[in-house]
Amino acid sequence: MGAAVALAGVGLAGCGGDPDAGTNGEGKLSPQKIQNDTRKAAEAAKTVRLSGTLLSKGGTYKLDMRLTANGGMGSVTTKDGVLQLLRVGDHLYLKAGSSFWQGKGGKGDSASGVATKLSGKYVRVPKGDPAYQQLSGFTDKRVLLDGVLALHGKLGKGDHGTTDGIRTVAISGDGGDGGTLKVSLDGHPCPVRLERAGGAGSLKFTDWDKEFTVREPAKNDTVDYGKLPTS
Incomplete structure (x- = not known):
């Protein structure tokens, strides 16, 4: 009987095991240290994919961007339509449908003529x-992450949990009113998901250090914005 009670006690103790066992240990740290570590991990990573929604005074933006140190590529959806963005070094290209280009023609051009010529081109x-x-x-890894993270x-630490299949710990500002960030407890402490302050959108961070290459578009598929085509 005594042995049974002892075994039961061991079992109960096991059910309340260390939630940080087998993790990177971030869950044991202060919220300030977790924030510092996740920023460092994000900065050190060569690449990331960032997707979700941003709300600002300028409107609502739906993002799906892949970012690297020297550029980025992906889409930004605004009230004007879907914009495909590509940046290689200092060279920035924009691809959009004809509806976006309506009314943006150069002198002497009909709006519809310019829109047709620019539609589907990398401008x-x-x-x-x-x-x-x-x-x-939107294509700059450092600028975008600095802004959204x-x-x-006042920083606080929340519960351990699982976010998109990844073990995480939450840190938040003012109990969540100032935003909540889920930080990975597996491997490097990279950001996993962010709920922005004031309901200003939510973002998902994936594909950390997953290699990809940004390349200049083909010349016959590009148009110089400063040399808009004429009809």
């Missing part, structure tokens, strides 16, 4: 154009 955006600064940020208010 190179000059670095000095205002659109370059606005759009290139910020949590606001």
